[in-house]
Amino acid sequence: MSVLNDLREQLRRFAKERDWEQYHSPKNLAMALVVEAGELVEQLQWLTEEQSQALTPVQHQAVAEEAADVLLYLIRFADRTGIDLERAARDKIGKNAQKYPADKVRGSARKYTDYQ
Numbered sequence: 549m550s551v552l553n554d555l556r557e558q559l560r561r562f563a564k565e566r567d568w569e570q571y572h573s574p575k576n577l578a579m580a581l582v583v584e585a586g587e588l589v590e591q592l593q594w595l596t597e598e599q600s601q602a603l604t605p606v607q608h609q610a611v612a613e614e615a616a617d618v619l620l621y622l623i624r625f626a627d628r629t630g631i632d633l634e635r636a637a638r639d640k641i642g643k644n645a646q647k648y649p650a651d652k653v654r655g656s657a658r659k660y661t662d663y664q
Contacts (some may be wrong), residue, residue, distance in 0.1 A: 550634060555619075557562065559623060559624050560627065574625060574629050577621055580621050581618065581621040584617040584618045584621055586634055590614075591607065591610050625627050626656060
C-alpha cells in the first residue's frame, strides 16, 4: 500500500469515528483546503526570502503542521471525489514537461504561453 493510500484509510477511519463524513463534501473539503493553504502562507508572509529558507525550529514546526493540514485535506478531497492523486500527479508532471521543455525554459519563471 502506498503512503497516500495508507493516509487515505487513516483519514476515512478518523472521519467515520467522529461522524464527520456528513460534512466532508467536495465543496467543504475544497474550502477547508484553501483555508489551510492560507494558514501555511501566513507562516511565511512577512519573512524575507532568506528567512523563509532558514526557518527557526519553532517556525519550521508551525510550517510543517500547516503543510500537513494541506496534504490531509487534499487526500480527503481526492478520496471523496474519486481522484487517484498519484496518477493525477504523474499525469500532471508529464503534461508540465511538455508545456515547459527544459531546453526552452531553463532559468526562467515565465508562463508556458510565453514560449508558444
